[in-house]
Amino acid sequence: MLCFDSPRVFGYQQKRIFNELYNDLESIGGTILVVLDEIDSIGSDDDILYELPRARSKLDLDVKVGVIGISNNFKFRDNLSPKVKDTLCEEEILFPPYDASELRNILRQRASLALHDDVLESDVIPLCAAFSAQDSGSARQALRLLRKAADIAENEAIDEGKTLISEDHVREAEHQIQRQQVVEGMHSLTRQGQYVLLTVCQLAAKGEPPERTKIIYERYCEVLRSHGSDPLKRCRVHDHLSDLSLHGILRLVDSSGGRGNYNEYELDVSLSSALDALENELGEQNSIRETAKRNRILD
Structure with a gap:
């Protein structure tokens, strides 16, 4: 280049x-x-x-x-x-994201070149396509997921003698990819940024919908006091929320109400993946996991 x-x-x-x-x-x-x-x-x-x-x-x-x-x-x-x-003097042509059916066709074509016909269980490619279609509609993401599932299955075959790539391997691959995404995103976070993510995880564990910045900030202040630290100003917390959104860890939801427009945020990765990454930095988060299990957010 x-x-x-x-x-x-x-x-x-x-x-x-x-x-x-x-x-x-x-x-x-x-x-x-x-x-x-x-x-x-x-x-x-x-x-x-x-x-x-x-x-x-x-x-x-x-x-x-x-x-x-x-x-x-x-x-x-x-x-x-x-x-x-x-x-x-450009002309723009927009191509919509791939849907699940298109992704299945792409995956089958690539899998026929890279894998033996008898190593894939029937639900593997549809599940990879569904995960990607629900997220970004990216063929690259779907292929990455299938490859990761194959790697996991291959390691199991060495250890346990299993030979098929299954739905469980796809779900484990999705979890590992998301967890790595959070870990990589957290490299740029300060301790305060980690507390902001912890706050959103607490809200997610209760099954609450996307929350306004105001509510997140109020809960964040409670989290900081419980950890014996002083909270940041609201504008700085908003900056951390924006950083987490840019790294694909949170999803920004534009909303409007009777008093004008405002921002809401929610997790854009699984709660389990976010907690796994946080535990490396902040220690065990058993109380959040228990809350999530009670609300059937985690199995």
């Missing part, structure tokens, strides 16, 4: 890199579509998006150049420079 944010790229000036690119395009000729996958990774370094559409008129090239950008981030264009926005 070339980076254009400095005068030189791999020892060459940016101007020379573009000239080499133009020469290659003209040698091909005709109509060329340049496809940039994950185009949002380009960040603020968007010179190539300015140069390519203008190449034909600017340099009198005998070639027509178009750019196709692929991204899951619908807002990445907001960060493009004004000159790029003016040059692109």
Whole structure:
């Protein structure tokens, strides 16, 4: 991947890199579509998006150049420079997330290449597809889940002689992936951020629906007092809630009421996964688990 944010790229000036690119395009000729996958990774370094559409008129090239950008981030264009926005004259095509049926087809095709026909129980692929369809509709997520389930089954086969990938392996894979997601997200959290997550877990254990920031803050203050610490100001707790949402640990729910708009938050991972990660930092959370079991949130 070339980076254009400095005068030189791999020892060459940016101007020379573009000239080499133009020469290659003209040698091909005709109509060329340049496809940039994950185009949002380009960040603020968007010179190539300015140069390519203008190449034909600017340099009198005998070639027509178009750019196709692929991204899951619908807002990445907001960060493009004004000159790029003016040059692109883009047209947007939205592809909806995969549904469960489409994901099953994708998984079956990939599984036929990677796995023996007789190692999958019949409900494995439908369950992987269902988990992903309910979450993001991402084929990558569904494939990751199937691969993790296969890894777990393979380890069991070594230890216990079992050979089939089952529904239980998929559910364990989902739990491990979510737990790892929380653990990775918590690396950037301070102790106060961990207490904010603990507060949301307490609310989730009681089976309460998404809660407003105001309610979360009131409960957070109680948690801090019970731990002998001073709570942060409400605005700082809101920042921690936003961080947890950005890491995919909490889900932000936009709501409106009689007094205007407000934010609500809830767990975007399983309660068990969040508690497993918290216990590594804050110790056992048996009281929350017991509350969740009484309310049939945890088995």
